[in-house]
Amino acid sequence: MLETKANPNISKSTGLPRKRFYRARAHSNPLSDSHFPVPISPSHVDYSLHYPHFFPSSDQSDSSKKIQFADIGCGFGGLLISLSTLFPETLMIGMELRDKVTEYVKERILALRVANPGQNQNISVTRTNSMKYIPNYFEKGQLSKMFFLFPDPHFKEKNHRRRVISTHLLDEYAYALGVGGIIYTITDVEELGEWMKACLESHPMFEALTEKELEADPVVELLSSATEEGQKVARNGGQTFRAVYRRVTPPL
Amino acid sequence: MKFSNFSNRSSEKRVTAVALSNDGLHVCFADKFGVVWVVDLDSVDSNQALVNKKAAQMLAHYCSIITSLEFSPDGRFIVSADRDFKIRVTVFPKKPLDGAHEIQSFCLGHTEFVSCLAFVSTSEYPQGFLVSGSGDSTVRLWNISSGSLLDTCEVEMKAGLLESNRRGEDCNSAITDLCTIPDCTMIAVAIQSLQGIVLLSCDLSARTLSIAKVVSIMGETFIPTSSRASFSAGLLWMVSGVSNLRGFDHHSLARVRVISGFNKSNLDPQEFEPIVLEDNEIPGGYKLLEKLQGSVVVEEKVFLAAAEAVKTAMSNLLVKKQYSVEKREFRKRTRNDRKTKQ
Incomplete structure (x- = not known):
């Protein structure tokens, strides 16, 4: 608390971090060697650092509670915070590659926990390259929802392998998602929307949700309304392209 | 004994590992970008169709150099190791040319590149x-x-x-x-x-x-x-x-x-x-x-x-390059794209 008061990056009136002190470049190269710590395996992820309310000590052997939602490329964390109240008992994590942005989300969650005691204890953020290190964080079938909201479009064909949705990476996402788990993608770039849809459609371990199922899912609505990127698109009257798919057992 | 070359496949990237399936029907090879390709050997005996049979992408580690490829003794799995400390065990499918999508497990524990399997x-x-x-x-x-x-x-x-x-x-x-x-x-x-x-x-x-x-x-x-x-x-x-x-x-x-x-x-x-x-x-x-x-x-x-x-x-x-914080900061400061803007 004392520390946050002294921090000039945090607004005095709201107690929340101010975005302008956490400006970062819009893009980060996912191919470069990373120099942040990565857990050796999912059992090395320290839950007590992320969720002190649920894991008071670092000894987590007795608890079976695990992270179930992953927001890949969580950006400034808008979706996480909306989901946090919708699923207060579900642990979720945001994964972001840009260090300053991760720092912002971290401060934001801490400030929200102080402002609303007992709330937002189930969300956290980590700086990582999710294209490389998903298996280091999650066991097989651990996740029930994965979010890819407004990812970097990487227009040039040469850079398509930097896209976060690709046939090969979907293999890894299918590994981390349990059967029945749902993958949510949305973008305002038509070309990327088609690409993500095509990748998911052709993958044997994913099937599209029906219109009815999409309407019944309260999360679908948040995709375009909860995130900073989504609000920006809505403000400018832009179009969004959504693809929501379920993890299924592959046909033999 | 004498060996003879009966078919060639070329790869765009440098090949880093090869494995032959236990039944001898498929050759898998990995390139420097982390993609594992598969070649169907079934048709190679009959000398026609051979030339146009291309290698197909089967699986990939995300942009990591694959160091070793190995089939399990029962032929059910193909195991690939990379420089990102990972070993991936993938179910070898019935139709490998359509890709191997089902991951059985990841073997995680090494704290440096995995060199051999x-x-x-x-x-x-x-x-x-x-x-x-x-x-x-x-x-x-x-x-x-x-x-x-x-x-x-x-x-x-x-x-x-x-x-x-x-x-x-x-x-x-x-x-x-x-x-x-x-x-x-x-x-x-x-x-x-x-x-x-x-x-x-x-x-x-x-x-x-x-x-x-x-x-x-x-x-x-x-x-x-x-x-x-x-x-x-x-x-x-x-x-x-x-x-x-x-x-x-x-x-x-x-x-x-x-x-x-x-x-x-x-x-x-x-x-x-x-x-x-x-x-x-x-x-x-x-x-x-x-x-x-x-x-x-x-x-x-x-x-x-x-x-x-x-x-x-x-x-x-x-081995992953380790740069000191000062060096990284220096590189950020002297970045080219920012220089041209000023």
């Missing part, structure tokens, strides 16, 4: 266990269906190689190659900076690895980079090889040595006495050596240079 299997354990060697100078034993780590053997430390070989602090000698001796649970391990080979014995019922013997090779600075066991004769063939050696008459070096004594009768590691064969004792003698090596005698300084070259090549390619 091998399977230990016996008639009691036909499905076998995976062993892996790494830049962290450990050999690990895995259960591939769950991805769980069964045992870790710190080879360099346990074999007592530390004192004699440690120079400076960066000497975590990488494991360069692993080779299982057929029909027995011994594993030959080649380590950077060891003149010889370490034999590990693997207890499959207790699921443990232990050092059985360190076989040193006297007389020359022979540090093997690769080894393979022959099935019938109980021999272990080792190669120390390097290409593109600068500053010497020969641009490449290959030296072959053979260890004998791996017969079924002496399975007991305690009584096992391996013998390093002299050049004239190996099957084929000088004639074979000359064919394989180019010349019979190799100069000592060439060996030393080769060992050094292998070491630097491996660390340049596989």
Whole structure:
């Protein structure tokens, strides 16, 4: 608390971090060697650092509670915070590659926990390259929802392998998602929307949700309304392209 | 015996690992970008259609160099290791050309690049266990269906190689190659900076690895980079090889040595006495050596240079670069795209 008061990056009136002190470049190269710590395996992820309310000590052997939602490329964390109240008992994590942005989300969650005691204890953020290190964080079938909201479009064909949705990476996402788990993608770039849809459609371990199922899912609505990127698109009257798919057992 | 080339496939990127499926119907190879390609050999016998049969992408590690590819003894899985400390176990599908999408497990535990893979299997354990060697100078034993780590053997430390070989602090000698001796649970391990080979014995019922013997090779600075066991004769063939050696008459070096004594009768590691064969004792003698090596005698300084070259090549390619915070900040400040804006 004392520390946050002294921090000039945090607004005095709201107690929340101010975005302008956490400006970062819009893009980060996912191919470069990373120099942040990565857990050796999912059992090395320290839950007590992320969720002190649920894991008071670092000894987590007795608890079976695990992270179930992953927001890949969580950006400034808008979706996480909306989901946090919708699923207060579900642990979720945001994964972001840009260090300053991760720092912002971290401060934001801490400030929200102080402002609303007992709330937002189930969300956290980590700086990582999710294209490389998903298996280091999650066991097989651990996740029930994965979010890819407004990812970097990487227009040039040469850079398509930097896209976060690709046939090969979907293999890894299918590994981390349990059967029945749902993958949510949305973008305002038509070309990327088609690409993500095509990748998911052709993958044997994913099937599209029906219109009815999409309407019944309260999360679908948040995709375009909860995130900073989504609000920006809505403000400018832009179009969004959504693809929501379920993890299924592959046909033999 | 004579080999002949019956078909060529070219890859756009440098190939880093190859594996042939147990039924001999598919060849898989991995490139430097982490993509594993598969070629169907079914049609190769009939000489037509051969040319237009292209390699298809089967799976990929995200932009990581794949260091080793191996099929499980029962042929159900293909295992791939990369420089990002990962081992991926993928179900080998019925139609590999459509891609291998189902991941059985990840074997995680190494703290440096994974350099080599091998399977230990016996008639009691036909499905076998995976062993892996790494830049962290450990050999690990895995259960591939769950991805769980069964045992870790710190080879360099346990074999007592530390004192004699440690120079400076960066000497975590990488494991360069692993080779299982057929029909027995011994594993030959080649380590950077060891003149010889370490034999590990693997207890499959207790699921443990232990050092059985360190076989040193006297007389020359022979540090093997690769080894393979022959099935019938109980021999272990080792190669120390390097290409593109600068500053010497020969641009490449290959030296072959053979260890004998791996017969079924002496399975007991305690009584096992391996013998390093002299050049004239190996099957084929000088004639074979000359064919394989180019010349019979190799100069000592060439060996030393080769060992050094292998070491630097491996660390340049596989070890992650560590930059200090100051260096990173400096690079950020002197970034080109920002300069042009000002």
